[in-house]
Amino acid sequence: MLMGCDHSSLVIDQLCDEAVEEDAAVACFYFDFAARHEQSPANMLGSLLRQLVTGLEGIPEAVARGFRNQKKVIGGRGLQVSAILEMFQAIPTTKRTFICVDALDECAPKHRMVILESLGQIVQGSRNIRIFVTGRSHIRSEVERKLDGEAAFILVEPTEDGIISYLREKLRDDTTPEVMSSTLEANIMESIPAISSETYVRTGARVELRKDTSG
Amino acid sequence: MRNCRNLLIISESLSVCVTNFGSSGWKFSSWVQGIAIDPAFPQPQITSLADLELINTFALNDIQSSGNRKMSQTFSNNQNSFNVSNTFNYTVPDDESKILAWLSPLEPLVRHRDIGAQRVDSIGAWVLETSEFRRWHGGSRDGSGHATLFCHGNPGVGKSYIR
Numbered sequence: 001m002l003m004g005c006d007h008s009s010l011v012i013d014q015l016c017d018e019a020v021e022e023d024a025a026v027a028c029f030y031f032d033f034a035a036r037h038e039q040s041p042a043n044m045l046g047s048l049l050r051q052l053v054t055g056l057e058g059i060p061e062a063v064a065r066g067f068r069n070q071k072k073v074i075g076g077r078g079l080q081v082s083a084i085l086e087m088f089q090a091i092p093t094t095k096r097t098f099i100c101v102d103a104l105d106e107c108a109p110k111h112r113m114v115i116l117e118s119l120g121q122i123v124q125g126s127r128n129i130r131i132f133v134t135g136r137s138h139i140r141s142e143v144e145r146k147l148d149g150e151a152a153f154i155l156v157e158p159t160e161d162g163i164i165s166y167l168r169e170k171l172r173d174d175t176t177p178e179v180m181s182s183t184l185e186a187n188i189m190e191s192i193p194a195i196s197s198e199t200y201v202r203t204g205a206r207v208e209l210r211k212d213t214s215g
Numbered sequence: 216m217r218n219c220r221n222l223l224i225i226s227e228s229l230s231v232c233v234t235n236f237g238s239s240g241w242k243f244s245s246w247v248q249g250i251a252i253d254p255a256f257p258q259p260q261i262t263s264l265a266d267l268e269l270i271n272t273f274a275l276n277d278i279q280s281s282g283n284r285k286m287s288q289t290f291s292n293n294q295n296s297f298n299v300s301n302t303f304n305y306t307v308p309d310d311e312s313k314i315l316a317w318l319s320p321l322e323p324l325v326r327h328r329d330i331g332a333q334r335v336d337s338i339g340a341w342v343l344e345t346s347e348f349r350r351w352h353g354g355s356r357d358g359s360g361h362a363t364l365f366c367h368g369n370p371g372v373g374k375s376y377i378r
Contacts, residue, residue, distance in 0.1 A: 038320075050319045053314075067313070152347045152351055
């Protein structure tokens with residue numbers, strides 16, 4: 001997504017503000033390539049459910065029952081995706097409910113299939129649930145296929161204004177201003193927007209300004 | 216023993232189980248699962264079903280009134296020549312937090328705060344103004360429109376400078 005900006009975070013902030021005002025529910029999940037082993041479909045979907053349950057007055061009976069039943073197994077038992085989806089169906093969704101999933105492309109491909117199918121089932125279960133997903137464009141066809149007509153798409157490209165604002169902000173926060181000259185600053189402000197406007201920059205990306213101080 | 220079974224799971228969240236009740240006198244902690252008994256306090260001697268009922272009443276009242284907070288409760292029963300008198304402290308486990316942890320061990324909201332702190336305000340707000348976003352967002356009120364919105368972009372040249 002646009003440099004220096006995190007659209008999912010922007011959207012989540014927006015939704016969270018609304019949630020406070022008009023009593024909607026918001027659950028978020030951020031995929032991270034480095035955490036792809038622990039971010040299994042069960043952990044991810046369980047995390048969303050956990051956030052929604054946390055926002056309720058109490059633990060729904062279907063969830064409490066699932067917990068009690070697994071305790072009967074010695075040592076407890078990990079949650080299965082199917083059990084999580086059943087619990088999703090059982091929780092009340094009279095409120096508007098937003099589920100935000102960031103950087104889906106960073107999820108392992110085999111997990112991604114399960115997750116997309118599960119998200120599809122979740123939205124079919126309640127008309128009050130909306131899902132917001134971000135990711136690189138190469139997984140668009142997967143999303144299209146798995147959600148089959150249920151998804152709308154926005155292609156995010158950097159705008160020149162956005163890049164300039166971002167660069168200004170970064171230059172203002174420069175921690176080593178002594179090596180910055182007005183010529184260098186002018187070059188940065190001119191050349192980076194020119195390059196970047198031809199480029200799509202991925203979700204949540206941020207630019208690190210690097211100054212060559214050796215010569 | 217039949218009467219004992221009537222006491223089974225008086226409180227589901229406590230998993231109070233009295234099937235172990237026997238004449239030999241067993242430990243309080245062995246049947247009140249999930250209650251952390253403060254070992255500094257003497258445990259009540261339980262010699263009858265009436266004693267169990269009384270303890271259960273205390274436990275239930277405490278759960279209903281104050282959740283998982285630590286508390287003291289005076290336990291006293293001189294009825295029917297069963298002489299039980301003790302003060303014990305216990306912490307009722309926070310079953311809710313156990314259930315939430317069971318749902319998922321991951322803590323995603325921490326990440327959101329981190330990303331939010333990096334964001335430059337006002338950039339990218341155009342996404343919120345697109346017709347796709349508005350339809351997706353507004354449709355959640357009446358169930359119309361696409362239920363899922365996928366925002367996508369490509370990685371670009373100069374990726375090593377961007378992460």
